[in-house]
């Protein structure tokens with residue numbers, strides 16, 4: 001079954017609805033989105049494959065999904081690094097939380113080097129909501145640092161964006177906070193979450209162009 005997709009414009013409008021009629025705070029939403037991402041990573045990357053998960057956090061809320069509770073993480077001894085490329089040499093898996101549904105245009109400084117490193121790594125990469133540098137509506141860029149970047153896993157938050165048509169890896173839906181009324185308003189067909197799961201893996205609907 002091909003899941004219905006949510007345009008960047010509607011994803012932003014749905015976000016606003018969650019915070020108005022849904023009465024969620026942005027902190028709660030990012031917290032729950034981050035929980036979904038952690039569950040997806042745990043499913044695709046068993047601890048036996050290495051415990052060093054490098055999370056690349058961008059400047060917006062996509063970065064917030066990756067980076068929450070910084071003080072608490074520091075208190076737990078989770079290291080923070082500035083040099084992404086050298087950190088990659090010691091990582092077992094990378095989470096791409098750089099850009100989400102508000103990304104547009106060409107990748108601007110200082111991000112091209114980070115996107116290039118994501119493209120060139122042989123490590124598995126899990127992208128949060130969108131592979132960073134991909135157009136939300138039109139998929140992978142045809143030039144620039146993200147040309148050829150294909151993450152192994154994607155966690156679409158609330159609903160897949162149109163870019164999933166070009167995605168060929170393992171695909172999860174997360175962000176278990178959409179009420180039936182909001183789903184109806186945006187004409188979403190959300191898969192059923194099981195038990196206490198915060199993600200559901202869906203069949204790949206890629207139609208590689």
Ligand SMILES: NC(=O)C1=CN([C@@H]2O[C@H](COP(=O)(O)OP(=O)(O)OC[C@H]3O[C@@H](n4cnc5c(N)ncnc54)[C@H](O)[C@@H]3O)[C@@H](O)[C@H]2O)[C@H](O)CC1
Pocket residue numbers: 014015018026029030031033058059060061062063064065098099100101102103104105106107108109111128129130157158175
């Ligand atoms: N309801 C939900 O699904 C929720 C989703 N969440 C996550 O939030 C992001 C969207 O967050 P937003 O803050 O709107 O934007 P982004 O993080 O995608 O990025 C904005 C950030 O990026 C900069 N930027 C944009 N284009 C470029 C470019 N070409 N080059 C460089 N920089 C660029 C821009 O200036 C901003 O600084 C969504 O995808 C989810 O991951 C929330 O968790 C809430 C619930």
Ligand SMILES: [K+]
Pocket residue numbers: 062096097098099100127128129130131132
């Ligand atoms: K991303």
